[in-house]
Amino acid sequence: MSYLKLSQKFSELINVSNGLKLSDIKFRSFRSNSIRTIMAWETEKEKYLNMKAEEKQKNCISLEKIPTWKRLCESEKLPKPIMKMENCPIDNKLNGILSEKISIFEGDITKLAIDAIVNAANSRLQGGGGVDGAIHRAAGSCLRLEGATLAPCNTGDSKITGGYQLPAKYVIQTVGPQLARPEELNKNHFQLLENCYRNSLELLVAKKLKTIAFPCISTGIYSFPNLPAAHTAAYQARKFLEKEHPNVDRIIFCLFLQTDKDIYKGVLQSYFPVSG
Numbered sequence: 544m545s546y547l548k549l550s551q552k553f554s555e556l557i558n559v560s561n562g563l564k565l566s567d568i569k570f571r572s573f574r575s576n577s578i579r580t581i582m583a584w585e586t587e588k589e590k591y592l593n594m595k596a597e598e599k600q601k602n603c604i605s606l607e608k609i610p611t612w613k614r615l616c617e618s619e620k621l622p623k624p625i626m627k628m629e630n631c632p633i634d635n636k637l638n639g640i641l642s643e644k645i646s647i648f649e650g651d652i653t654k655l656a657i658d659a660i661v662n663a664a665n666s667r668l669q670g671g672g673g674v675d676g677a678i679h680r681a682a683g684s685c686l687r688l689e690g691a692t693l694a695p696c697n698t699g700d701s702k703i704t705g706g707y708q709l710p711a712k713y714v715i716q717t718v719g720p721q722l723a724r725p726e727e728l729n730k731n732h733f734q735l736l737e738n739c740y741r742n743s744l745e746l747l748v749a750k751k752l753k754t755i756a757f758p759c760i761s762t763g764i765y766s767f768p769n770l771p772a773a774h775t776a777a778y779q780a781r782k783f784l785e786k787e788h789p790n791v792d793r794i795i796f797c798l799f800l801q802t803d804k805d806i807y808k809g810v811l812q813s814y815f816p817v818s819g
């Protein structure tokens with residue numbers, strides 16, 4: 544229900560004459576509590592959107608401190624490249640431009656002072672373990688309140704919420720495919736993971752935002768194997784940037800585990816070669 548409609552309901556309830564039954568009084572108190580809750584997260588969202596990242600979190604990391612993939616390739620000895628998956632054509636003419644639109648960041652996604660960080664959420668958007676838990680702890684309780692107004696989020700879909708106390712302005716919540724065991728991996732899981740990356744990136748440009756960081760969606764509690772997940776992430780980013788690079792400043796892969804750091808440094812060399 545929109546804020547306006549809720550306010551109207553609130554006025555109607557206040558105008559009800561004396562002689563209310565107990566159930567009416569309970570309903571009225573429930574309604575005014577809901578209004579207060581909605582006002583709380585909406586007001587907080589605005590407040591934090593207008594605040595500088597450093598005011599929200601002292602030890603945050605801004606985009607300037609994260610080298611582009613091109614600079615990393617020039618300054619670091621990388622592991623052997625890992626070949627692209629089959630049927631993943633790229634437009635080599637764009638290699639120079641696109642290698643400056645991608646980065647790897649090794650560490651905690653909740654420290655990034657950028658436009659949007661992606662959360663590997665569940666459909667309820669109420670927080671959980673892993674990166675989801677870390678994001679909710681750092682953002683504060685309003686993230687959960689706003690999430691409740693957008694849930695459920697289906698597997699492969701993405702929804703955008705405020706960043707609240709996070710240095711990032713927004714959180715793009717996406718729900719990755721869940722496997723019982725890594726050996727279960729099938730075509731449908733790949734497709735759902737592709738949707739997570741594509742829908743999150745589409746939401747970014749639809750909201751006119753320029754910088755985004757992804758954790759390794761589904762590769763923790765949801766058991767998607769790390770290597771095929773990295774191929775999927777890299778190719779979706781590549782395809783998206785080939786079309787939308789003028790509207791995007793940076794896509795950052797936020798890597799928390801040593802396995803992913805090694806894999807991404809290998810995989811990105813074939814999806815984002817620095818020269819043609």
Ligand code: AR6
Pocket residue numbers: 650651652653663664665670671672673674675676677719758759760761762763764765766767797798799800803
């Ligand atoms: N910053 C960056 N990456 C992180 C962080 C962090 N602070 N913490 C963990 N990771 P997971 P999933 C990495 O399990 O597999 C939750 O309960 C982690 O090492 O967080 O999509 C949700 O509510 C791994 O590489 O997400 C869902 O129910 C990656 O983030 C379910 O887990 C993803 O691992 C989603 O499971």
